[in-house]
Amino acid sequence: MEYILAPSILAADFKTLGEEMKKTEENGAKYIHFDVMDGLFVPSISFGMPVLASIQNATSQVMDAHLMIQEPIRYIEAFQKAGADMITVHLEACEDVKSTLAKIRDCGMKVGLSICPETPAEAVKPYLENVDMILVMSVHPGFGGQKFIPESLDKIRMVREMIREKDLSVDIQVDGGIYLSNVREVLDAGANVIVAGSAVFKGDAAQNTKEFMEILKSYE
Ligand code: DX5
Ligand code: ZN
Numbered sequence: 001m002e003y004i005l006a007p008s009i010l011a012a013d014f015k016t017l018g019e020e021m022k023k024t025e026e027n028g029a030k031y032i033h034f035d036v037m038d039g040l041f042v043p044s045i046s047f048g049m050p051v052l053a054s055i056q057n058a059t060s061q062v063m064d065a066h067l068m069i070q071e072p073i074r075y076i077e078a079f080q081k082a083g084a085d086m087i088t089v090h091l092e093a094c095e096d097v098k099s100t101l102a103k104i105r106d107c108g109m110k111v112g113l114s115i116c117p118e119t120p121a122e123a124v125k126p127y128l129e130n131v132d133m134i135l136v137m138s139v140h141p142g143f144g145g146q147k148f149i150p151e152s153l154d155k156i157r158m159v160r161e162m163i164r165e166k167d168l169s170v171d172i173q174v175d176g177g178i179y180l181s182n183v184r185e186v187l188d189a190g191a192n193v194i195v196a197g198s199a200v201f202k203g204d205a206a207q208n209t210k211e212f213m214e215i216l217k218s219y220e
Contacts, residue, residue, distance in 0.1 A: 003216040004193045005209065006031035006064050006173065010046060010144045011197035012205075018058050020205050025061050027209035032061040033175070033195050034084075035144070038069035041093045042142035049075075049082035056083025066114065066175065066195075068141045069093060073100040080107040088112030088135050088173070091123055101130045112173065116141060117149050121158035128168055133193065134159050138186070139176030144197040148177030153189045160190030180211055187219050 007024045009017060009032065021032055034052055039045040052063060065084040069075065072089040073096070079087055087104045091113055094100045104111045113127055114135035124134050136159060138152035156172060163170045174186050175195035183194060194216065200208045 001192050001220075002171075003187070003219045004031055004171075005029040005200075005212050005216060006033040006193055006195045007200040007205070007209065008033040008035055008066075008144065008175070008195050008197035009201070010035040011201040013201070018055070020201060021055070021059055021061070023206040024200060024209045025059055027206050028213040029200075029209050030062060031064040031086075031193070032059060033064045033066060033197075035197075036065060036067050036069060036079075037142065041070045041090065042068045044142050049078050052079065052082040052084060062086060062110075064088070064112075066112075066135065067093075071095065073103055076100070076103045076107055080109055084109060086110035086112060086132070088114050088133065090114045090116065090141070091127075092116055092119060097127060098130065101127060105130075114141075114175075115155075117152065121155045121162070124159060125162055128163060128166055128170055131170060133171040133173050134163075135173040135175055136191070137176055138174050138178065141176075146177050148179075148182055153185060156186065156189035156191050180208075180215070183212065183215055187216070192219075 012020045037044045037046040062085045064086045066088045110132040112133040139146035172191045173193035174191040179199040
């Protein structure tokens with residue numbers, strides 16, 4: 001299994017975004033995570049397609065778009081055009097989950113499905129054959145800098161077990177409140193793609209990425 005760091009730009013200084021992202025890329029972060037919020041599915045509004053579009057030629061990182069938007073099926077093509085390599089949608093935000101996942105696949109991108117902290121692990125079971133990644137939210141989506149919800153660890157274990165039972169190779173991404181101090185617990189529970197916003201970009205992004213990568217590599 002590959003262990004991957006996905007720094008979330010939500011916590012970055014947008015004035016120097018390109019340079020900040022470069023620091024993570026140079027130090028081994030394979031993904032770059034975009035938190036797109038619509039003010040409807042989540043209370044906050046962040047950014048959309050133009051931000052991805054302006055970055056797509058400036059990085060060779062995998063552009064990982066986490067869409068916290070209601071009925072994301074409406075925007076799959078637009079995000080693909082803006083440079084997304086991978087789109088994650090929320091199960092709670094889709095009227096027709098299977099069609100939404102199929103549309104991401106048809107557009108040639110990797111497919112992710114996310115669940116909020118209040119959604120049980122079993123909810124993803126019917127879709128495991130249709131995804132590349134399950135995103136277990138470890139905070140309530142909407143804001144960076146929140147505290148990790150410890151119950152998420154059990155949920156990660158349950159999702160990993162379901163994937164194992166079906167003998168699939170699906171990544172588990174975890175997002176929210178992850179720091180160098182608790183990332184091992186998340187990895188031990190069975191996650192292999194780690195989103196970190198504050199822990200990477202608040203401070204020295206190069207050094208923080210390096211320290212995360214050392215831990216991730218020790219799991220390979
Ligand atoms: C929350 C976002 C997260 C968030 C992570 O809605 O999906 O990606 O930015 O930020 P930290 O690592 O600061 O909790
Ligand atoms: Zn996110």
